[in-house]
Amino acid sequence: MALGLFIPVALYLTIYIFVIGVFSAEVAKNLTYPTIDLAKEVEIPGGFFERVESIFFAIWIMTIFDTCMMWLDITILNLASMFRNVKKMVWILLLSPIIYFVAMLPQNLVDFFTFADYVTYFGMIIVYLCPILLLLLAIIRGVRGHE
Numbered sequence: 001m002a003l004g005l006f007i008p009v010a011l012y013l014t015i016y017i018f019v020i021g022v023f024s025a026e027v028a029k030n031l032t033y034p035t036i037d038l039a040k041e042v043e044i045p046g047g048f049f050e051r052v053e054s055i056f057f058a059i060w061i062m063t064i065f066d067t068c069m070m071w072l073d074i075t076i077l078n079l080a081s082m083f084r085n086v087k088k089m090v091w092i093l094l095l096s097p098i099i100y101f102v103a104m105l106p107q108n109l110v111d112f113f114t115f116a117d118y119v120t121y122f123g124m125i126i127v128y129l130c131p132i133l134l135l136l137l138a139i140i141r142g143v144r145g146h147e
Helices: 002-023 034-041 052-082 088-104 109-141
Strands: none
Touching: 002 034, 034 052, 052 088
């Protein structure tokens, strides 16, 4: 587990150090995607790869797709375990148009970051509000802990 956590932390820390080293802190804080700009600055001797960022973009898109599919699978499994009478295929058919519509909402980069902020605030409200409401419901119903 420690090795699994160490690898991404070391990778992110290395990328962070390189971005600050190449661009400086003042420039890096004004860049939207500093990692992509760092990939554009990479030059491999011999001219074998002229555009390293194209490889970076291909790997990045595959990573984002795999992450989204993993979250969709987790969501489907959770919904199928909560509602046992509904099949997984029904959840896929119900969630797919919703996910597509939500993905198409931001029309530009500013809208995307604004939308991301709203999703973050909504997630924080859910994370804090749901346990409090469940605790209050348990107190009202008289549920006691394991004794």
